[in-house]
Amino acid sequence: MSSKRRVGIAHFLLRTFEMLDTPKLKHLIEWSPCGEMFYIKNSREFANKVLPQYFRHRNFQSFLRQLNMYNFVKKRLKNGWNQFQHKYFKREAKNLLIHVHRRSNGQQSDEEEQTDQQDSIKKQQEQLQQIKYLQNDIVLTSSFLFQQSVILQGNFQHLKNKLLYQYIEEQKQEKFLFNTFSLLNKSQTNSPKLTQTILTQNRKETEQEPQLFVLS
Amino acid sequence: MSSKRRVGIAHFLLRTFEMLDTPKLKHLIEWSPCGEMFYIKNSREFANKVLPQYFRHRNFQSFLRQLNMYNFVKKRLKNGWNQFQHKYFKREAKNLLIHVHRRSNGQQSDEEEQTDQQDSIKKQQEQLQQIKYLQNDIVLTSSFLFQQSVILQGNFQHLKNKLLYQYIEEQKQEKFLFNTFSLLNKSQTNSPKLTQTILTQNRKETEQEPQLFVLS
DNA sequence: GGGAATATTCCC
DNA sequence: GGGAATATTCCC
Known part of the structure; x- marks a missing residue:
């Protein structure tokens, strides 16, 4: 006490x-x-x-x-x-x-007597051991996962950059097209049918789903 | 405890x-x-x-x-x-x-030395305590990883869709370009300079960084 | 340095 | 209201 x-x-x-x-x-x-x-x-x-x-x-x-x-x-x-x-x-x-006394926090009643104390202690030790092993595995896995998540983040960033780059290229192309037609219109006032033909021709093309890539 | x-x-x-x-x-x-x-x-x-x-x-x-x-x-x-x-x-x-864990106060050496049994019980309790702490850490890490994985999946899906969409657009444009120049070449054997002009003109264009999208 | 009491906090 | 953790004090 x-x-x-x-x-x-x-x-x-x-x-x-x-x-x-x-x-x-x-x-x-x-x-x-x-x-x-x-x-x-x-x-x-x-x-x-x-x-x-x-x-x-x-x-x-x-x-x-x-x-x-x-x-x-x-x-x-x-x-x-x-x-x-x-x-x-x-x-x-x-x-x-x-x-005036302060209440003491914990009363530890010894409880019943335990004849098989040793027995139960041994069992507990075994269980403890098992738990430890398992926990160790878990820690390793967890640590691995953590690293993976970091790597994934990196990959993702990379992909995002790629996409940005692609987008820029696309913009260039569009501009290119636009300019092309501007010039075309200017220089071909005599035969405006060409532009028309091009557009019509292109409209006929069917689109096909491309196989891009397969990710997870 | x-x-x-x-x-x-x-x-x-x-x-x-x-x-x-x-x-x-x-x-x-x-x-x-x-x-x-x-x-x-x-x-x-x-x-x-x-x-x-x-x-x-x-x-x-x-x-x-x-x-x-x-x-x-x-x-x-x-x-x-x-x-x-x-x-x-x-x-x-x-x-x-x-x-960094606070030492638990748990050690109450009441008097004399303790029975082996009590001793081993105490040791086990300490070990249990350690396991609990570690387990708590693991739970926190695991929870973090789970959240990360959800976010990553979302981001990734989004990116994939973007990419696919962009790819399709690009294909269309390429086809369009190809057709355009085919027609151009056919119909303009007399003034091949136009194509040249278009290409030169376009090369002068400056590129600008576009705002693509913001992820997480 | 550490055991143990009291003080304060947090939470069910 | 009270169990239990952390914070602070006191003391060996």
């Missing part, structure tokens, strides 16, 4: 007590009239303005968590206030604070 | 990395020339001026404790600097940070 307990009173308890001792904060946190519990009246404002003065944060939730760890009992009042109470946390009895 | 690991990289690691990324602090904390370890040159001043900017305290010792929990190796240099090193904490490889 916790053989080593700090002697003093927890920082959290002291600071919380201090807050309650501060008249300026009465509109946000205050003892009940008789001093056996206290209220937080506006948790939002309280969190933002008061908490950072006493702790390293401004989360109401964290404050709640602490109260909870010290076994304070919370109650929601009708007027929206939060009320907190602890048997040993009272205005008139600061000395009682030494009885 | 700890079945719940946070996905992200520990706040401590990120903040420490940030410090090292800050040129203004080079006189107090700085990467080694090659970036595989870092130095703290004046721990006193560092603690007072730098720590509170990145953490909630100004204790060099607390900072040390964290480095220690994350298995950094400390070395005291002759010139008084402190050097820290971790396999996966390097300037050029922020992505490796996911492999």
